[in-house]
Amino acid sequence: MARTPTPSAPGTPAIPNEDDVLIREIDEAVRQDDALEFLRNHGTKLLGAILALIAALGGYLVWDHYRQKDLEAQSETLVAGLDLAKQNDLKGAAEKVAPLLDAASPGARTGARMLQAAAALEAGDVNKASGLYKQVADDAEAPPALRDLARIRDVAARYDTMKPADVIARLGDLAKPGNPYFGAAGELVAMAHLEAGNRAEAGKLFAAMAKDEELPETLRSRTRQMAGLLGVDAIVDVKKLLEDEGVSSDGTGEAAPATAQ
Numbered sequence: 001m002a003r004t005p006t007p008s009a010p011g012t013p014a015i016p017n018e019d020d021v022l023i024r025e026i027d028e029a030v031r032q033d034d035a036l037e038f039l040r041n042h043g044t045k046l047l048g049a050i051l052a053l054i055a056a057l058g059g060y061l062v063w064d065h066y067r068q069k070d071l072e073a074q075s076e077t078l079v080a081g082l083d084l085a086k087q088n089d090l091k092g093a094a095e096k097v098a099p100l101l102d103a104a105s106p107g108a109r110t111g112a113r114m115l116q117a118a119a120a121l122e123a124g125d126v127n128k129a130s131g132l133y134k135q136v137a138d139d140a141e142a143p144p145a146l147r148d149l150a151r152i153r154d155v156a157a158r159y160d161t162m163k164p165a166d167v168i169a170r171l172g173d174l175a176k177p178g179n180p181y182f183g184a185a186g187e188l189v190a191m192a193h194l195e196a197g198n199r200a201e202a203g204k205l206f207a208a209m210a211k212d213e214e215l216p217e218t219l220r221s222r223t224r225q226m227a228g229l230l231g232v233d234a235i236v237d238v239k240k241l242l243e244d245e246g247v248s249s250d251g252t253g254e255a256a257p258a259t260a261q
Contacts, residue, residue: 074100074108081115094119106141114146114153121157130154148174152184159188167192177208183215187223194230203230 081097084090093115100112117132133154137147155162155170162170167188174185186209193202203226209215210224227233 071105071108074105078108078111081112085115085118090115090119090122106139107143110136110139110142110146114150117150117153126157129157133157145180148181152181152188155188156184159191164192164196168196175205177212182212183209183219187219190223190226199230203227203232206230207232 077100078097081093084093084096097112097115100108101116102109113132113136117129117136120126120129120132133150136142136150137154139147142150151170152174155167159167171185171189173179174181175189176182176186179185186205190202190205190209193199193205206223206227210220210227212220
């Protein structure tokens with residue numbers, strides 16, 4: 001005969017009846033049986049997956065550690081080569097960075113090729129230098145700015161043996177105002193236009209460089225003279241130009257002294 005539940009005294013927590021306790025115990029036992037059954041059927045696979053994940057993570061950490069050490073070593077080698085180049089020892093710089101030419105990271109590899117090309121030019125080996133510059137220019141992993149610079153250096157090295165049309169085709173996209181290499185590429189392209197008989201195009205490009213205040217003054221002065229010879233006005237402010245050249249605006253040959261404020 002079932003026992004009648006005894007009411008709890010006022011102010012004391014309710015005590016669950018025996019049926020509730022029994023149901024909970026049965027539910028817990030079922031859960032344990034399900035867990036054991038799952039481990040029995042899939043435990044080996046689960047353990048293998050966990051071990052594989054741990055092994056992969058450990059392998060990545062080891063690889064990343066050695067990769068970082070390798071990149072640091074490459075950077076130190078490239079910096080040492082640049083230091084030698086600053087001391088005008090391009091031959092020594094080229095020898096120092098030689099190990100970086102093939103297996104290094106894109107940045108280190110590009111820097112090494114540029115140094116080796118400079119050393120080849122100094123030694124008079126234009127063909128070797130041109131080949132190295134072309135490797136940089138054609139390397140999709142190389143920094144874009146250095147790829148463009150390599151194109152300019154290559155054309156500058158081989159300019160005397162190139163056809164004007166080839167120079168224009170090679171550097172035309174860089175010879176535009178606003179491009180970081182407008183001055184260097186623009187002068188080569190303008191000279192190519194001039195040699196090809198395109199005086200109008202050459203004069204226009206020379207004038208554009210002369211008016212670009214972002215370019216070095218020596219280049220602006222040179223291109224201003226070239227534009228003038230081709231009949232193109234490249235002077236924006238005549239008075240300022242005369243003052244910069246030390247000539248007064250009245251043509252006396254002496255700039256007027258600045259008025260005290």
